Amino acid sequence: MxxxxxxxxxxxxxxxxxxxxxxxxxxxxxxxxxxxxxxxxxxxxxxxxxxxxxxxxxxxxxxxxxxxxxxxxxxxxxxxxxxxxxxxxxxxxxxxxxxxxxxxxxxxxxxxxxxxxxxxxxxxxxxxxxxxxxxxxxxxxxxxxxxxxxxxxxxxxxxxxxxxxxxxxxxxxxxxxxxxxxxxxxxxxxxxxxxxxxxxxxxxxxxxxxxxxxxxxxxxxxxxxxxxxxxxxxxxxxxxxxxxxxxxxxxxxxxxxxxxxxxxxxxxxxxxxxxxxxxxxxxxxxxxxxxxxxxxxxxxxxxxxxxxxxxxxxxxxxxxxxxxxxxxxxxxxxxPYLTGANDYEQSLMRWLPGAGDAMLAKLGGAGEPILAEYLQPDVARGDAVGRMWGEMAMVEPARRRARQLAARGVPVWLYRYSYVPQALRATVPGAGHDNEIEMVFATPSHRSRAGWTAQDQAMAERVSDYWVAFARTGSPVVAAAPAWPRFDAEGDRLMEFSKAGAQVVGGFGKVRLDMLEAAADAGRAP
The missing domain is CATH 3.40.50.1820 (Alpha/Beta hydrolase fold, catalytic domain)
Known part of the structure; x- marks a missing residue:
């Protein structure tokens, strides 16, 4: 051994x-x-x-x-x-x-x-x-x-x-x-x-x-x-x-x-x-x-x-x-603090059987009203539970920390990562837990290495440039790239990395994330 x-x-x-x-x-x-x-x-x-x-x-x-x-x-x-x-x-x-x-x-x-x-x-x-x-x-x-x-x-x-x-x-x-x-x-x-x-x-x-x-x-x-x-x-x-x-x-x-x-x-x-x-x-x-x-x-x-x-x-x-x-x-x-999460964090649930049901049980009566925000005509209940779990586990905590630090005057930047390499889009439902790493390091992962495209490389350059700029100066300012606004709770703006590129989004998921935050404040978060 x-x-x-x-x-x-x-x-x-x-x-x-x-x-x-x-x-x-x-x-x-x-x-x-x-x-x-x-x-x-x-x-x-x-x-x-x-x-x-x-x-x-x-x-x-x-x-x-x-x-x-x-x-x-x-x-x-x-x-x-x-x-x-x-x-x-x-x-x-x-x-x-x-x-x-x-x-x-x-x-x-x-x-x-x-x-x-x-x-x-x-x-x-x-x-x-x-x-x-x-x-x-x-x-x-x-x-x-x-x-x-x-x-x-x-x-x-x-x-x-x-x-x-x-x-x-x-x-x-x-x-x-x-x-x-x-x-x-x-x-x-x-x-x-x-x-x-x-x-x-x-x-x-x-x-x-x-x-x-x-x-x-x-x-x-x-x-x-x-x-x-x-x-x-x-x-x-x-x-x-x-x-x-x-x-x-x-x-x-x-x-x-x-x-x-x-x-x-x-x-x-x-x-x-x-x-x-x-x-x-x-x-x-x-x-x-x-x-x-x-x-x-x-x-x-x-x-x-x-x-x-x-x-x-x-x-x-x-x-x-x-x-x-x-x-x-x-x-x-x-x-200075830069934080965020991915759009398909429920990919972790393959390691955690029963996690969705456990979440709803812990939330008690607050669970179904929150889940209603995720249920759509074309979304199965199981998929809605998974997305809710992923946002409760990773997305809401990132926004919460951003809010807490920003309220103290600390410079904070928030992101959401939803980019999926082109070769994987037909088979992968979203950017799972850890999938942003290949873009941060500008190095194709084992999942996408064979099909790495010019668009994938461009996204890798964009993400890694922001990370390096933050490390260099304490602010993710990159020439000829979309300006990433400093986070504050009132503006509630983040940078989303998606197949459309890097775009500033305001109030992402506000209603449901506010409900998740309230549940966490009430001690119901699993």
Whole structure:
């Protein structure tokens, strides 16, 4: 199950919290000047690295940003990276984090090693750039149980060509990344956060970026985090976490949801500690035997099949409250924010059988009046329930966060993505969850790669240009493109990306979204 070897992607305790709380321990050095005929090199935290240069883009792959979280470091905050001697080759992706790829398959044809030793990141920048570049840090999605910064859909080449330093990263997943146990909490005491090790990894990676961006040609004072699904949810948690303040300057969240899925650390049989204790007992670990807990084989900890979201834990240090409440109370970082969702988010329901019925049951008497807004003569009830679920899960929360931040005077931009690549329009009912990613990265996904058209490429250029402009200046202003208005609740305007192009829309779905918001305010949102 485990491998410590990094494979290239196919075509397709005094230092315990040093990275998390105190920054990198070793200074970053300026990148060395390399002629085009030689491999690009840089000196980063830990030592020197050598990457590759292809078609005008330098790439550094598989850079360790923290020590391997193995053995006694399992279920601890990430520690400082172990320095190396000589020049480390950074030309192949590091291991993916442990996950159940059989039950939760990644991109077809994707092959990469998997191990607990997985805290690596990747960086792309245009070759020969002479001025500090805006930095874009991608946090992948996958329900906190799957995914990797090495997936082909996240290739940073196209964005780097637009003049940014693009960084992707891995973070611990599943029970490796989110796990609580009374003994682990007692071991840590009040010294730092517990349970949310994947989020700790993200914070460590962002500290690494602040410390090393200049060495890779980036501007450490101009860092934008962007992510989708669990990656977007992570960003919302980071925006409200006291441990992540000041680590990034702008944020983009794509289909991040409401942020209400959170576990209490302790306090009853449904708490994260109680669940962790019961799981450990089921694996034959005696209460209090932390050494035996950490000695469990990685395959045992993985405990496949893995089909349940690894919801973050309210630990009181990294996470002090759910993000929906934190945004409502004005506790989110007041930084430029771009957010939105897709028109066919109900595509997620294939993983969630019964989700529509559960939603209506939770809504009670409020459910049918809202559903009536979705029922049309040519729309079957099941399809209407699906669309309502998708908008309640992703669309309404994006608009709500936009409203909450805008009310504080924070610059916010809202989007709706409904573009479907031309070759898929006959078979795909809409832009499903995560379908915007190929346009953001201007890189055809495995779904549409064979039929990528000039119109698809034009949309990819438009979307990625807006994202890059936002990262560069804090505003998605693109020359010769439709002006994207800053969001405010009164104007209620967003940018829609559809087969008609990029168009400003006012009051999208206002009646039904207002009804969904009222239901959420009444505590009926699932």
């Amino acid at each position: 485990q491998s410590t070897k990094s494979h290239p992607v196919s075509a397709a305790c005094c230092a315990l919290f040093s990275l998390l709380l105190g920054g990198a321990l070793l200074p970053a050095m300026a990148a060395s000047a390399s002629p085009a005929s030689h491999a690009p090199s840089a000196r980063v935290t830990g030592g020197s690295i050598a990457g590759t240069s292809t078609n005008g883009v330098d790439a550094f792959l598989g850079i360790p940003y923290a020590a391997a979280p193995v053995g006694s470091l399992r279920w601890r905050a990430p520690q400082a990276v172990v320095p190396w001697s000589g020049v480390r080759t950074a030309r192949a992706f590091g291991n993916d984090c442990m996950q159940d790829k059989a039950s939760n398959p990644l991109t077809p044809g994707y092959v990469n090693g998997m191990s607990e030793d997985c805290l690596y990141l990747n960086a792309w920048h245009p070759h020969g750039a002479t001025r500090p570049l805006p930095v874009m840090v991608w946090i992948h999605g996958g329900a906190f149980i799957m995914g990797s910064g090495s997936l082909p859909d996240y290739d940073g080449t196209a964005l780097a060509r637009k003049g940014v330093l693009l960084v992707t990263l891995n973070y611990r997943l599943g029970r490796f990344g989110t796990y609580a146990h009374p003994t682990l909490s007692a071991e840590q005491g009040d010294a730092g956060p517990v349970a949310n090790y994947g989020l700790m990894d993200q914070i460590a990676a962002l500290r690494w970026v602040r410390a090393n961006a200049a060495a890779l040609g980036g501007d450490p004072e101009n860092v934008t985090v962007f992510g989708e699904s669990a990656g977007a949810t992570s960003i919302n948690f980071l925006m409200t976490s006291p441990l992540a303040r000041g680590l990034f300057d702008k944020a983009i969240t794509e289909s991040g949801g409401a942020g209400n899925a959170i576990q209490a650390l302790r306090g009853g049989p449904a708490s994260a500690e109680a669940a962790g204790l019961a799981w450990a007992r089921g694996k034959g670990v005696a209460d209090g035997d932390v050494a035996a807990l950490r000695a469990l084989p990685a395959a045992t900890v993985l405990d496949a099949p893995v089909r349940t979201v690894a919801a973050p834990v309210l630990d009181g240090k990294l996470i002090v409250r759910d993000t929906a409440t934190a945004f409502r109370l004005g506790e989110a970082a007041a930084i």
